[in-house]
Amino acid sequence: MLTNYSLFLLIAITLTAIFFFVASRKLSLVPKGIGNVGEWGVEFVRNNIVLDVMGSEGAKYLPFIVTVFFAVLFNDFLGLIPGMKPGTGTLGTTFAWGIMVFVVYNWIGFRKHGFFGYLKSFLPSGTPWWLAWLIYPLEVISHFLRPFTLGVRLYANMYAGHIVLGVFGIFVVMVAAALSPVGVIVGSLSLIMQVIMYAFEVFVAFIQAYVFAILTAVYMNGALHAGEH
Amino acid sequence: MGGSLSVLGAGLAFGLGAIGPGIGVGFVAGKAIEGMARQPEMAGRIQTTMFIGMALAEAIALLGFVLAFVLQAAK
Numbered sequence: 001m002l003t004n005y006s007l008f009l010l011i012a013i014t015l016t017a018i019f020f021f022v023a024s025r026k027l028s029l030v031p032k033g034i035g036n037v038g039e040w041g042v043e044f045v046r047n048n049i050v051l052d053v054m055g056s057e058g059a060k061y062l063p064f065i066v067t068v069f070f071a072v073l074f075n076d077f078l079g080l081i082p083g084m085k086p087g088t089g090t091l092g093t094t095f096a097w098g099i100m101v102f103v104v105y106n107w108i109g110f111r112k113h114g115f116f117g118y119l120k121s122f123l124p125s126g127t128p129w130w131l132a133w134l135i136y137p138l139e140v141i142s143h144f145l146r147p148f149t150l151g152v153r154l155y156a157n158m159y160a161g162h163i164v165l166g167v168f169g170i171f172v173v174m175v176a177a178a179l180s181p182v183g184v185i186v187g188s189l190s191l192i193m194q195v196i197m198y199a200f201e202v203f204v205a206f207i208q209a210y211v212f213a214i215l216t217a218v219y220m221n222g223a224l225h226a227g228e229h
Numbered sequence: 230m231g232g233s234l235s236v237l238g239a240g241l242a243f244g245l246g247a248i249g250p251g252i253g254v255g256f257v258a259g260k261a262i263e264g265m266a267r268q269p270e271m272a273g274r275i276q277t278t279m280f281i282g283m284a285l286a287e288a289i290a291l292l293g294f295v296l297a298f299v300l301q302a303a304k
Contacts, residue, residue, distance in 0.1 A: 052277045148295075149288040156294055211284050218281055 009087030012075040020070070045069050045213065053217040054224070061220055064104065068097070069213035072154065076205030079162055080198070082169075086158045088208075094155040098147035101216050106143075109223030121227030150215060157208050161201045168194040239300040246293025253286035 023038025031039050045066045050058040058065075072088060079086025088094050109118045122139045123132055168190050175187035261279035265272045 048273070048277065052274065053281075145288070145292075149291050152291045152295055153284065153287060156291065207280075211280055214277065214280055215284055 003090075005085055005087055005090040005093065008078055008085045009075060009093055012078045012087045013071060015078070016070050016074045019074075041070065042066055049210070049214050049217050053214060054221045057224065058217065058221065061108075061217075065213050065217055065220075068101070068216055069209055072097075072212050073206065073209035076158060076209055077202075079158060080165075080201060080205060086162060086205075088154050089158040089162050091151065091155045094158075095147070095151035097154075097212075098149075098151035101150060101219065102143075102147035105216070105219040105223045108220055109226055112224055113226055118223075118226055123227075125227055146219060150212065154208055154212055157204055161197075161204055164197055165194070165201060168197060235300050235303045239297040242300055243290075243293045243297040246296070247290045250286050250288075250290035253289075254283050257282040257286060 019034075020038055023035050026035060028035070042062075046059075046062055049069070050062050050065055054061070075087035075093075078084050079089055106118075109121075112118070113121055122143070123136050124139070127135050171190045172187050172194060175183045175190065257279055261275050261282075264275045268275075
């Protein structure tokens with residue numbers, strides 16, 4: 001069913017697709033205009049996320065992480081436009097993306113180390129046998145918590161930020177409607193607060209996309225180098 | 230009034246559960262700034278590691294956040 005959030009999720013995903021379609025239409029060595037913006041974005045993800053965390057072998061997984069980063073980023077930013085909601089502001093979406101990341105990184109691990117090899121690698125090397133029965137379930141549980149925390153982190157940040165902006169906005173309007181001297185002072189103070197929170201939310205929207213993408217890269221790196229720590 | 234205790238429990242679960250991760254995240258940021266001030270040329274790598282450390286510390290607070298929802302739903 002199409003809810004408010006899933007409508008804006010669809011809009012944001014469509015915008016992402018259109019942006020990169022237009023940006024990659026005329027590829028050249030020295031890009032211009034929107035192509036330059038797209039290239040800058042992809043390069044940012046490559047240098048600051050993929051190469052930093054995974055090294056040169058991560059280049060293979062760059063497309064997936066770029067997709068994750070920009071899908072989250074466009075959704076977060078769309079929610080900042082007044083009257084719109086962030087597609088990531090609902091647990092269903094973010095949890096689904098967390099599960100997607102979980103499936104992808106485990107798939108990479110199974111392909112790299114083989115089925116039993118990867119299962120065995122959950123146990124940190126050098127664990128004495130009399131601790132293994134305790135450590136192994138804990139490690140498995142911590143893996144299953146990952147999609148959970150990925151989803152909840154993004155959802156909580158976007159939803160809480162959206163509520164805060166909404167509360168301050170409604171407060172300004174309510175107090176201004178009263179038209180008393182105290183009301184004007186409180187109203188203008190909360191208007192200033194609204195502007196500050198807005199700037200902060202722009203920052204949070206970017207940071208959350210960054211954190212989501214960087215954790216994806218970290219989990220993939222962990223699956224590639226399973227059993228080495 | 231049946232649900233009031235579970236609402237109280239939800240508030241406590243998130244409030245108390247946020248203390249430790251709050252200290253942890255602050256500690257991560259403080260130490261990262263210390264490291265960046267000492268070696269500005271390593272700022273990029275330190276920042277990346279800082280965000281990973283922060284995200285992992287935050288995860289504990291998020292468990293409390295979810296627990297709050299679960300408790301609130303309990304009647």
